[in-house]
Each structure stands twice: as structure tokens, then as C-alpha cells.
Amino acid sequence: MSDQFNVVDLFCGAGGLHIGFERQGFTTKLCIDNNLQVEKTHKLNFPHIPFINRDIALISSEEIASFIDGDLDVMAGGPPCQGFSTIGKRSSSDPEKRAAHDPRNELVITYAKLISDLKPKFIVMENVKGILTMDKGAYLQNVLSLLRDAGYNVDYKLINMADYGVPQIRQRVIILGNALGLPVKFPEPTHSETANLITQKWNNCWNVIHDLADLPENPDFNHVALKHTEKNIERYKLIPEGGRLPEDKLSEELYRKNFGNTYKRLHRDKPSLTMVPGNDAFPIHPILHRSLTIREAARIQTFPDKMIFAGNRRQQGHQVGNAVPPKFSEVLAAFIKNELLKAK
Structure with missing residues (x-):
């Protein structure tokens, strides 16, 4: 099963996303981040996984493809939001024009271009709740448009990680997309504040x-x-x-x-x-x-x-x-693996 599906983790940080995917039998082909301490953490814990420490804008789709045998099943990652706080002050709703004001906002555009070039079957993006209101919601809609233009059915959901067994109230926006023509769905919660017939009670810290x-x-x-x-x-x-x-x-x-x-x-x-x-x-x-x-x-x-x-x-x-909590990413990976198996 370990060789059945593969994943590339961009903006990987400490590896919370790919840890969950590997627990579900995915093979991590490559991790990318632009941080020396993240690279040290990666080499301490995941010496078997190739790692590129470089600005994503300086990495070509051909270089990433060289680490992948055959199809790319999942591209995962969450472009950081450091530059996004200025977006509300920009008069333009066009992401290309906005990126010219703040180069950090080019990350999402670069990410979308890599997706368009590499054509993973599934894409996963994780980001902070604030992306919902950036530029009065226009920024997120631009992101979704970029991904749809790249050929993906895509949608987003605000998710509380506590609803998936993580002992923490942690709200994050998860964007999922696929190029398989499947409707975009999200894993059903396994936990809730009060237990019921479907869910267990939230885990405590x-x-x-x-x-x-x-x-x-x-x-x-x-x-x-x-x-x-x-x-x-x-x-x-x-x-x-x-x-x-x-x-x-x-x-x-x-x-x-x-x-x-x-x-x-x-x-x-x-x-x-x-x-x-x-x-x-x-x-x-x-x-x-x-x-x-x-x-x-x-x-x-x-x-x-x-x-x-x-x-x-x-x-x-x-x-x-x-980081993305590995317990949540494992639930997400199991869900995506099931979707991939259904599409075979």
C-alpha cells in the first residue's frame, strides 16, 4: 500500500500534513520549505524524504517532477499568509496586480501555476481563518478561481480540528480540489462538544x-x-x-x-x-x-x-x-485515499 499513492508537501513546515498521509500509506516524494530550522527538523525526523530549502518561486515544476515516478496523487500545503494583511488596502481585486504590491502574495499564484503544470489528482491547501475575510472575501474567491482555471473542482470549508479528535480548538480553512471530476466533499466530523450517536465527545488537553x-x-x-x-x-x-x-x-x-x-x-x-x-x-x-x-x-x-x-x-x-495537526491530516488522508480508490 505504501507505493500505491504519493504526495508532495509544499510549505511543509514541521511535517504535520505528510505525517498523517504517511500513516495512511501514502509515500511522500518531496517536501519543500524556505526555512533553515525547518530543514534541520526535517533531516532529524525524516531523513528518507527529499527536502528542498528554497523559495518556491525559484523551484520549477520540472524539478519537482523529477522526484515523482508516474502520476502525482496529492499536492498538499498551505501558503503562509504573512503578506495578506495588506490586501484589504488594495483597490485591485486582480491577484496578479495585487502581487505586484506585495511579492509575498505571489506564493498562491506560484502554487496554482505548479498545480497547473504538475496536475496532481487532488490538491489540499490549509490556511488561517482570516483568509475568509481578506479583501472582503475577494482574495479567497481569486484563489478558488485560479484553481478552477487550472482544471480543478474545488471548494473550501472552515474546520475545527477538535471535531476530528485533536485536543484543541483550532479553526482552519481547508481547500480541497480534484481533477477527477468528483464532487468536492470533506470528511465527516468524528467528535463534537457533546457526544451523540454519530460523534464522540471532544478530546480534552x-x-x-x-x-x-x-x-x-x-x-x-x-x-x-x-x-x-x-x-x-x-x-x-x-x-x-x-x-x-x-x-x-x-x-x-x-x-x-x-x-x-x-x-x-x-x-x-x-x-x-x-x-x-x-x-x-x-x-x-x-x-x-x-x-x-x-x-x-x-x-x-x-x-x-x-x-x-x-x-x-x-x-x-x-x-x-x-503545523497542521497530524491527527487531522490522517483523517483527511484516509478520506482522500478512499476518493482515489473510488476513482480507479
Whole structure:
């Protein structure tokens, strides 16, 4: 089964997408990203998978094709959104003109061109929820138009990863497309906030991190607590489980402006808040007065413990926080594999 279907992972990051596909028997032919620490993480964990560390705009479809034997079954990846925040200020709804204002927005256009050239049977794109409202929705419609022009039936869905067994409330836009003439569908949720005849109850975060609370720190396991200031620790002590810092009850010495997500505490009986790599800190541990370690965040993101993340703590946090949870990508891969088998 391992050679039956193959996948190329663009903007692969720490590999959350292709981990799930490999669990479903896909062979990852190539991973691409433009980040030295991602490359180090890749070589630590996936030495058997070819990796190109380069700007995607500088990679030809012929070079990618050289890694693939026969047809390409799935091209996966989520072009990052760093440049998209300026889109709302652009008067043009034409993506080519807009890209001229901000070269980072060329990523999606380049991605669509590669898809048009390589003609994968299925395409998977993952992106943040904000893509829905960028340029009042025009940006996403332009992306879909580019993909349809490349010959794909394509659609999108806002998905909460908790609905697929990930112990985290994580909303992401998933764009799926195929060149097989199949209607575009998405996998049915397996979990929900309250269990019913069809779904299980959402997984809680405590099930996956409770055993790490008393584990000694270990840099080789990405399990090191941030060294918080005494003032921050005093603030953390005031945060109830599942709650946020009560700003109206702070003493003058503990008060400051702009308390963000790093001042929210997780609840043992609920999924985690979204893992985002903000300011080196993840949310506060359910019972300890510190933020989550990289390993705890990786557990919540459903990475296996054998995954080791390279770089300094900030770089590790960005790799973990930006990743597609492997548990979700495995559900997605199983769904796409079934679609591919039906089309044979």
C-alpha cells in the first residue's frame, strides 16, 4: 500500500500534513520549505524524504517532477499568509496586480501555476481563518478561481480540528480540489462538544499532557519551561482554570496593558486553546504556574513524541504552532485515499 499513492508537501513546515498521509500509506516524494530550522527538523525526523530549502518561486515544476515516478496523487500545503494583511488596502481585486504590491502574495499564484503544470489528482491547501475575510472575501474567491482555471473542482470549508479528535480548538480553512471530476466533499466530523450517536465527545488537553507535569526538564525532548518573571508568576496564580487574567482585580504593581492569550489558562476537561506561536509563549498550563513547554504544545498538536524540533525555543514554537495537526491530516488522508480508490 505504501507505493500505491504519493504526495508532495509544499510549505511543509514541521511535517504535520505528510505525517498523517504517511500513516495512511501514502509515500511522500518531496517536501519543500524556505526555512533553515525547518530543514534541520526535517533531516532529524525524516531523513528518507527529499527536502528542498528554497523559495518556491525559484523551484520549477520540472524539478519537482523529477522526484515523482508516474502520476502525482496529492499536492498538499498551505501558503503562509504573512503578506495578506495588506490586501484589504488594495483597490485591485486582480491577484496578479495585487502581487505586484506585495511579492509575498505571489506564493498562491506560484502554487496554482505548479498545480497547473504538475496536475496532481487532488490538491489540499490549509490556511488561517482570516483568509475568509481578506479583501472582503475577494482574495479567497481569486484563489478558488485560479484553481478552477487550472482544471480543478474545488471548494473550501472552515474546520475545527477538535471535531476530528485533536485536543484543541483550532479553526482552519481547508481547500480541497480534484481533477477527477468528483464532487468536492470533506470528511465527516468524528467528535463534537457533546457526544451523540454519530460523534464522540471532544478530546480534552489533560489526557495528552498530564504525564509531563512532573517530568524533569529535558532539552533533548523539547521539554523546557520558560523562565517567567516573578511578576508574571504572581499573575498566573490569579488565573482560574479555563479562565483568563482578571484585569479588574489586579494590584497596581501587577497591572499592565494588552494582556493576550498568553494570560489564559487551559482547562483539564476541555480541548486546549489554539496553539499559536505568540511571543515565545503558549497558553498557561492547567495546574502549573507556567506556560506550556514545546513538548506539551506538540502533544496538543498531536505530534508523536519521537518528533524533535530544531532551533531555539522561539523557532521550535513557530514550527509547532504553525503545523497542521497530524491527527487531522490522517483523517483527511484516509478520506482522500478512499476518493482515489473510488476513482480507479
